[in-house]
Amino acid sequence: MNRTIKKYSPIFVLPTLLAFIIGFIVPFILGIYLSFCKFTTVTDAKFTGISNYQKVFSDDSFIHALWFTALFTVAAVVTINVIAFTIAYLLTKGFKGTNLFRTVFFMPNLIGGIVLGYIWQLIFNGILLYFAKTLTFSATYGFFGLLILMNWQQVGYMMIIYIAGIQNISPSVMEAAKIDGASRSQILRKVIIPMVMPSVTISVFLTLTNSFKLFDQNLALTAGEPSKMTEMLALNIFNTFYGRTGFEGVGQAKAVIFFVLVAVIALLQLYYTRKREVQA
């Protein structure tokens, strides 16, 4: 079989491979190289060693964005997953209208970040109007605004994943727990939660990376206002690239650091939650 299909490798692999080289491999390698250069376009790059990286760490706005992003990510991962799991748990109890509620909760997920940002900008500014403030009055408002927005968008998606996880638990396991006299909260803590750990792994992974990489929502809701205090990492990198000429190299160095952070966090999380998964 191997030999027959080998002849066909150009037809099967080449289109994807070529696009992948253009869309990923070349930009990725070039990106790593350029983070060590001074440049405005790719062709005028001059090698400057690690000076870009030194500039990154003396850039206060980047350090602030890093802390803001980290804090936001922790808050978003916890709230989204707790709310999504609670809703999923209740919706699998079987009462009238669960399908409709599921449909409603999932819907915001399909709306894009830019549109979401402007929807919530109107709502938050409308509420804050009663206190004669606006969303860009302080970074705290921006932080909680983004948090509410992200919950609204992501809870439905994670809920679907948790519902799938809960429905995957075989009825016999639940039955056995009930016969053994386990109370409702015992079933929840000792049976359901351990059994949905695979769903937890994937949901935490998705919320973690989505929050850490957040860009569109950040741009549309506050655009980093007031004075860059609500700027997250992705937006900070974008502004470094396209906001000030001469800083493209620094922007690329920030991007490489960003990539390393995302990769390390994602892999650590996968490693730690995978360890807690159990077999029935």
Next chain:
Amino acid sequence: MNEKKGKKGLLLTIIFSIISVIYIAPIIIILYNSFKKKAYIAKSPFSLPNEQTFSGFENYTSGINKTSFLSSFGYSLFITVGSVFLILLCTSMCAWYITRSKSKFSKCLYFLFVFSMIVPFQMVMFTLSKTADFLKLTNPVGIIIVYLGFGAGLAVFMFSGFVKAVPLEIEEAALIDGCSPLQTFFMIVLPILKPTAISVGILETMWIWNDYLLPYLVLNIKKYKTIPIAIQYLKGGYGSIDIGAMMAMLVLAIIPIIVFYISLQKYIIKGVAAGAVKG
């Protein structure tokens, strides 16, 4: 016992009904604000339009003119449909091939695809836009190739996971019966992969339709604006923001999504759940 359960169920139904109404309230608020005169939107966003504040479709006509929304809609549709179709076709073939041929090259390629999934877009955005510039891919047809390249990771990963579960015997039987690998793939393997293809297609559609940054950087945006770009431009391009037009454009941006969602709801929810399990 049963009566107790019934009461509890009713209570949950009522509670969730209230939460659901609150949940969709933001969209309702945007909807009725889009029919209010500009001056009244920011001043009192929660009050319903009345005789004094009602503006008819004025916001819609001005918004459509300012953003040339119809052409944006066309570009978004073309780019999304084209990219998703190409991604499904090319990556399913690629995933099948690299899963079945167990060469070092295939393994290495698979590793690269998985690796690309954790690389954030900011890492490659500058160099990708320059590469696209250099290769003249800055139009709606060219960007489809860029999407195939940047979106291939997730798609290949999901297809490969599923191909592994397809029994080899079926394919071998087809090859022995004289099917070429191409025939085997299109007539035997692809129909089996259909559920995965739906999942991948939905995930990629949600991503590409809503994507802002990639088309903003890759496309020649003087000529081609997708819907998210057009909306962002409404804020950036005209000094003070025309909030009336903005409301109308938000509604027009949401309508296709709701139509898509309602008509494919079953597949979307299944696709998301299946995609998560594979991931």
